[in-house]
Amino acid sequence: MNIDLTIIWAFIIAFAVFAYVVMDGFDLGIGIIFPALGRGAERDKAMNSVAPVWDGNETWLVLGGGGLLAAFPLAYAIILPAIYPPIIAMLLGLVLRGVAFEGRWRDPNHQPFWDFAFTAGSFVAAFAQGVTLGALLQGVEVEGRAYAGGWLDWLSAYSVLTGIGTVIGYGLLGSTWLIMKTEGAVQDHAFRMSWKLFPATLVALGAVSLYTPFLEAEYFARWFTFPSVLFSAQVPLLVAVIAFLLFRSLRLRHDYAPFLLTLGLFLLGMIGLGISMFPYVVPDEVTIWDAATHPSSQAFMLVGTLFIVPLIIGYTAWAYWVFRGKVGDEGYH
Amino acid sequence: MFDGFDALLLARIQFAFTVSFHFIFPAFSIGLASYLAVLEGLWLKTNDSTYLDLFKYWRKIFAIAFAMGVVSGIVMSYQFGTNWSVFSDKTGPVIGPLMAYEVLTAFFLEAGFLGVMLFGMDKVGRKLHFTATLMVAVGTFISAFWILSVNSWMQTPTGYEIAANGQFVPGDSWLAIIFNPSFPYRLVHTVMAAYLTTAFVVGAVGAYHLLKNKADHRARRMFSMAMWMAALVAPLQIFAGDMHGLNTLEHQPAKVMAMEGHYQSHPDGAPLILFGIPNSAEQRVDYAIEIPKASSLILKHDLNAPLAGLDSVPEDKQPPVGMIFWSFRIMVGIGFAMLGIGVFSLLARVRGRLYDWPWLHRAAIVMGPSGFVAVIAGWITTEVGRQPYTVYGLLTTADSVSPLAAPAVGASLVAFIVTYFIMFGAGTAYILKLMGKPATGHEEAAASGPLRSAGITPASADSTQRGRSGTMMEEGA
Numbered sequence: 005m006n007i008d009l010t011i012i013w014a015f016i017i018a019f020a021v022f023a024y025v026v027m028d029g030f031d032l033g034i035g036i037i038f039p040a041l042g043r044g045a046e047r048d049k050a051m052n053s054v055a056p057v058w059d060g061n062e063t064w065l066v067l068g069g070g071g072l073l074a075a076f077p078l079a080y081a082i083i084l085p086a087i088y089p090p091i092i093a094m095l096l097g098l099v100l101r102g103v104a105f106e107g108r109w110r111d112p113n114h115q116p117f118w119d120f121a122f123t124a125g126s127f128v129a130a131f132a133q134g135v136t137l138g139a140l141l142q143g144v145e146v147e148g149r150a151y152a153g154g155w156l157d158w159l160s161a162y163s164v165l166t167g168i169g170t171v172i173g174y175g176l177l178g179s180t181w182l183i184m185k186t187e188g189a190v191q192d193h194a195f196r197m198s199w200k201l202f203p204a205t206l207v208a209l210g211a212v213s214l215y216t217p218f219l220e221a222e223y224f225a226r227w228f229t230f231p232s233v234l235f236s237a238q239v240p241l242l243v244a245v246i247a248f249l250l251f252r253s254l255r256l257r258h259d260y261a262p263f264l265l266t267l268g269l270f271l272l273g274m275i276g277l278g279i280s281m282f283p284y285v286v287p288d289e290v291t292i293w294d295a296a297t298h299p300s301s302q303a304f305m306l307v308g309t310l311f312i313v314p315l316i317i318g319y320t321a322w323a324y325w326v327f328r329g330k331v332g333d334e335g336y337h
Numbered sequence: 338m339f340d341g342f343d344a345l346l347l348a349r350i351q352f353a354f355t356v357s358f359h360f361i362f363p364a365f366s367i368g369l370a371s372y373l374a375v376l377e378g379l380w381l382k383t384n385d386s387t388y389l390d391l392f393k394y395w396r397k398i399f400a401i402a403f404a405m406g407v408v409s410g411i412v413m414s415y416q417f418g419t420n421w422s423v424f425s426d427k428t429g430p431v432i433g434p435l436m437a438y439e440v441l442t443a444f445f446l447e448a449g450f451l452g453v454m455l456f457g458m459d460k461v462g463r464k465l466h467f468t469a470t471l472m473v474a475v476g477t478f479i480s481a482f483w484i485l486s487v488n489s490w491m492q493t494p495t496g497y498e499i500a501a502n503g504q505f506v507p508g509d510s511w512l513a514i515i516f517n518p519s520f521p522y523r524l525v526h527t528v529m530a531a532y533l534t535t536a537f538v539v540g541a542v543g544a545y546h547l548l549k550n551k552a553d554h555r556a557r558r559m560f561s562m563a564m565w566m567a568a569l570v571a572p573l574q575i576f577a578g579d580m581h582g583l584n585t586l587e588h589q590p591a592k593v594m595a596m597e598g599h600y601q602s603h604p605d606g607a608p609l610i611l612f613g614i615p616n617s618a619e620q621r622v623d624y625a626i627e628i629p630k631a632s633s634l635i636l637k638h639d640l641n642a643p644l645a646g647l648d649s650v651p652e653d654k655q656p657p658v659g660m661i662f663w664s665f666r667i668m669v670g671i672g673f674a675m676l677g678i679g680v681f682s683l684l685a686r687v688r689g690r691l692y693d694w695p696w697l698h699r700a701a702i703v704m705g706p707s708g709f710v711a712v713i714a715g716w717i718t719t720e721v722g723r724q725p726y727t728v729y730g731l732l733t734t735a736d737s738v739s740p741l742a743a744p745a746v747g748a749s750l751v752a753f754i755v756t757y758f759i760m761f762g763a764g765t766a767y768i769l770k771l772m773g774k775p776a777t778g779h780e781e782a783a784a785s786g787p788l789r790s791a792g793i794t795p796a797s798a799d800s801t802q803r804g805r806s807g808t809m810m811e812e813g814a
Contacts, residue, residue, distance in 0.1 A: 150739075
């Protein structure tokens with residue numbers, strides 16, 4: 005039997021990244037839309053709805069980073085120095101918002117400061133993640149086994165666009181999450197915000213999708229030439245379908261569908277990303293096979309992953325189940 | 338503005354800063370998670386509400402410390418790549434899987450059950466809640482297991498081969514990598530250090546409240562538990578530290594030479610230098626106070642055993658002596674001071690004055706932060722002692738660094754320092770504020786109260802002065 009562990013690991017890392025976006029996107033999104041929420045009960049409810057789960061959510065980011073080091077050490081070693089400033093900015097943003105969770109409740113005398121830290125941290129982290137994605141897609145300079153570009157190469161119109169797009173998209177995840185987790189006036193407000201963020205997300209998604217194929221001839225070929233267009237054209241079609249369903253569910257004021265459909269948009273974005281990049285992990289420079297770790301390391305980790313990830317999903321689901329339903333007024337722990 | 342600086346030096350300072358800051362939190366939360374599990378377990382067993390009150394009191398503090406540990410820890414998982422990309426590329430196949438296992442088996446376990454432990458006491462049954470607390474405690478230990486295995490492998494690498502592309506790759510057995518020679522010693526020594534650190538924090542908080550009110554039965558309970566830990570674990574820790582030192586002598590003799598201040602070799606019995614001022618330029622320790630032949634006795638169990646000095650190590654392979662010499666003495670000094678408090682508390686117990694001996698309580702307060710100092714000092718000893726290598730004897734620190742521009746590293750270093758001091762400063766200040774308040778009995782209602790989420794009402798300004806369920810009784814039930 006000849007199974008390519010490298011491909012399996014590429015999918016596992018992609019899964020970790022997507023799981024991170026699913027879990028932490030709405031969480032950062034709450035921070036992004038936080039200033040638009042009313043002081044007092046509305047902000048309290050928004051924060052309560054993510055308080056029990058946020059550090060579990062961010063653990064997926066550690067898995068993304070740690071997993072990349074473990075499964076594709078060469079990619080980790082090239083990509084991180086290439087995007088050094090946005091990565092550091094993201095980390096600092098996460099520090100700000102993470103501590104703000106505790107600070108906001110426990111130190112109400114300085115609530116404006118903590119609210120600012122929560123929003124600024126969430127915004128910076130989301131923007132930096134988007135920039136990171138853009139910087140990777142536009143390509144990085146590699147020499148031998150190391151990054152060879154300058155420390156500001158990541159900054160471009162394209163990476164700023166992907167950064168803004170991510171902020172808007174996470175904002176929509178946040179507002180639709182609130183639709184799901186709240187009721188009454190807060191939910192009404194969340195619907196109104198979603199009506200603004202939803203078209204903005206589509207515009208951002210469209211702009212990034214149109215820009216990307218023109219970055220490199222390789223991307224263009226994958227998206228627009230026969231026969232691969234037969235496959236790749238399904239992605240924008242599905243985006244249109246999901247956008248319509250999302251439009252309809254917001255109109256019909258569904259509780260759960262808007263959030264799940266927004267996740268669907270992100271999933272399609274991720275698949276589009278996969279179409280552009282595969283099998284490269286650093287575009288046009290390093291393939292997943294170039295970067296793959298030793299087969300023994302792949303196998304050693306895979307054994308554990310196959311047993312442990314289902315367990316993790318199980319108890320994470322249980323934790324969400326414990327805190328299911330609409331958030332009440334009861335306050336913090 | 339950082340163009341004149343050396344990117345390698347800045348990268349090292351940044352890593353030292355972020356890892357030292359991070360290490361403070363797990364050093365506390367590993368012990369505190371276990372303490373919480375013990376408190377909740379004792380409450381379930383005895384139904385004595387004092388345990389529950391203490392559980393809820395320390396849980397608030399744990400939540401803040403843990404949050405700071407999580408976010409400062411995420412930083413670490415990326416620092417390897419941002420600052421030490423060559424190291425990551427070369428060692429990834431060996432240490433990457435161990436770190437991945439840490440995430441999978443420890444971080445998710447902690448984070449997954451933390452929400453239920455913090456917020457879910459009234460949403461799940463008692464046993465299930467206790468299970469969540471246990472999982473968090475077990476998770477902190479598993480985390481220590483993996484990351485110390487990685488660190489130990491960097492100190493005493495075994496079980497690897499070197500591939501054609503320059504990478505360290507696993508040999509036949511992963512067990513040879515995980516259980517490398519220094520790992521068991523380091524694991525025991527570090528985990529006990531975490532327990533002691535927590536015990537002395539808990540002891541200081543108990544002592545502080547006993548000085549104010551010696552009848553406070555909750556302060557009595559926490560003080561007594563902490564002093565048992567001090568009396569029992571401090572001597573074990575000194576023994577474990579000695580074993581760890583002998584292991585280091587076997588595998589990393591240059592580190593021990595620096596710890597001991599042995600610039601010169603001593604062919605017939607080396608002295609134990611208690612104090613002195615290392616003078617690396619002249620290769621000697623100035624103003625040394627020493628016990629003849631005692632170092633040979635401790636390290637070789639023979640007064641006249643020869644001990645090599647740093648003169649036997651090429652100059653560019655020597656670790657910096659001054660820092661290691663001092664950090665080692667600080668750690669050992671605190672270890673013996675901890676033992677002293679333990680003995681003092683036993684004496685007080687025998688005399689029946691454990692809760693009524695202000696000098697004991699004052700001493701315990703002074704020793705409150707000592708664990709953190711000892712942990713950081715020990716960490717500096719072992720990490721600086723590994724220099725000039727990242728993988729001992731095989732890969733130098735200078736060869737491990739990322740291709741970085743000094744301005745990027747320098748600016749981010751400043752950003753780290755500013756952000757960490759503001760955010761973790763605020764968090765720590767808040768922990769101290771919580772510790773300044775005595776544990777209360779408001780919690781007693783929670784156990785029998787209605788199944789509704791208890792909590793502080795965030796909006797009310799005085800909420801922090803009330804127990805968690807105090808507000809629940811007033812507004813909710």
